[in-house]
Amino acid sequence: MKRPSIQEVGTEVRRGGGVACREAETAICRHEASDLGAYIAFNAGAIRQQADAVDVAAARGEDPGPLAGVTVSIKDLYALDGTPLRAGTKRPLPAWPEGFLVRALRELGAVITGKTHTVEFAFGAVGLNPNTGTPVNPWDPVEHRAPGGSSAGAGVSLWEGSARIALGSDTGGSIRIPASATGVVGFRPTTGRWPTTGVVPLSTTLDTVGLLTHTVEDLRYAFRVLDPLAGYARETADATPEGVSGLRIGVPASRLWTDAEPGIATVVEGALAELRAVGATVIEIDMPELDEAGERYFDGQIVQPEFLGFLERDLPEWIPLLHPIVGKRLGAAGDVRALDYLxxxxxxxxxxAVVHARLASERIDLLATPTLPIAPPPLAALSRLGAYRDANRLMLSGTCPASMLDLCAISLPAGLDGVGMPVGLQLMGPAGADLAVLAQAAAVESVLGTNLTRLGIPPRLAEPSQAD
Known part of the structure; x- marks a missing residue:
């Protein structure tokens, strides 16, 4: 059971023969057959127009680009010309120009399918949004479980079959959390590597933009053709992974491990054992800074005042409209003193600086932890604000340290827990080592297998072909 890679799709489209239009029709049909609720806006007409333009260019002998005809869903935190920008709120925001990542995708021939759901202003890790709707996690056949946030519809759109790439944003974990919760791959690039233009801000200090895909191979290829710093010819992008032999993986003594549910920790430990068996060096490492960084994230001295400052400056009329799960958590952000913020x-x-120095001195390539310490909770269990806050904190606790420490980080599927929900393996590397971390993660995936081989197909998918 294998789906074509993004590189293979782009190559076929560039050869001509109407492949982009066939890809578009497949995406439209799968969206129309789905009840997962990934999107807030999906425009079949616009998809067909984009795909037709790509095929026409290919037929003329022009090169539409290395992502020609590849379908991409866009988190509703990104500006997208011709589509209202709501950012998960109760009404559309003022006009916002498209930014770096959306423009780059268009230039490389991608076909944009629509806007996926986000938590209101991306301020939440569970994926819940009472304003616009909460996508369904496809791994629970009975209950409506959280899809992970704040890029709540991103991973769901991949399983729906309407997109091969999903755009997310990641402040404290909003790419890696839904990737883990839905059993796909999500990568947080080094902070500042990619411009966040055209994206509604949450934290000017921690915000990043990035991608979710089904496989590391796909994410690595897309990253390399999009990345201004990749420094090589896009046409020769190579997705062949290096081996794991000699890879040094640090397992930090940290709450990221001790707070994880036993069944989740066991799955990730098993994945690391598989890597050790084929030559990786897996060693315990002292890293108390991970816990301290997490505590400081939850202190609310950075994200909350930056978020409130943006709202007061640019969208003051939206503040009274905030849903309590956002508004009440914003709480006393206005009371943070400038000295405390600095x-x-x-x-x-x-x-x-301490963490990066230790990684270098101990020659650690990657730090490994569970991405999420808990299984994505059923929405019925989150009806009380207190229960929501507890779940939100837990779902952020595994990912926010990397954000605070300027690490780049990826989540890839490690297996299923005792209730059949996906478990993510988080791999964290030094700032600026994005290409190396993606190559190492691709090597890890070559051992563990892709999500289809590792996890199988989500029970809520109507038929196996939806996962192809």
Whole structure:
């Protein structure tokens, strides 16, 4: 059971023969057959027009680009010309220009399918949005479980079959969390590597933009053709992974492990054992800064005042409209003193410097932890605000340290837990090592297998072909 890679799709489209239009029709049919609710806006007419333009260019002998005809869903935090931008709120935001990542995808020939659901203003990790709707996690055949947030519809759109790439944003984990929760791959690039233009901000300090895909191979290829710093000819992008022999993986003594449910920790430990068996060096490492970074993230001294400052400056009329799960959590952000905010930024830089120095001195390529410490909860269990807050904190706790420490990080499927929900393996690497981390993660995937081989097909998919 194998789906074609993104590189293979782009290659076939560039050869001509109407392949982009066939890809578009497949995406439309699978969306229309789905009840997962990934999208807030899906425009079949616009998809067909984009695909037709790609095929016409290919027929003329022009090169539409290395992502020609590849379908891409866009988180409704990104501006998209011709589609209202709501950012998960109760009404559309003012006009916002398209930014770096959407423009780059268009230039490379991608076909944009529509806007996927996000948590209101991306301020939440569960994926819940009472304003616009919460996508269904396809792995529970009975209950409506959280899809992970804040890029709530991203992973769901991949399983729906309407997109091969999903755009997300990641402040404290909003790409990696839904990737883990839905059994796909999600990568947080180094902070600042890609411009966040055209994206509604949450935290000017921590925001990143990035991708979710079914496989590391796909994500690595897409990243390399999109990345301004990749430094090689796009046409020769090579997705062949290096081996894991000699790879040094650090397992940190941290709450990221001890707070994980036993069944989740066991799945990730099993994946690491498989890597050790084929030559990876897996060693325990002292890394208390991970826990300290997480605590400082939850102190609310950085994200909350930056978020509130943006709202007060640019969207003051939206503040009274915030749903309580966002508004009440924003709480006392206005009471954060400037000195405390500056001290938090300084401490973040200090912790990051310590961690990077230790990774270098101990020659650690990657740090490995569970991505999420808990299974995605059923929405019925989150009806009380207190229960939601507890779940939200837990779902952020595994990913926010990497954000605070300026690490790039990827989540890939490690297996299924005792209730059949996906478990993510998070691999974290130094700032600026994005291409190396993606190559190492591809090597890991070559051992563990892709999500189809590792996890199988989600029970809610109507038929196996939807996963292809």
């Amino acid at each position: 001290a938090a930024l300084h401490e973040r830089r200090r912790l990051s």
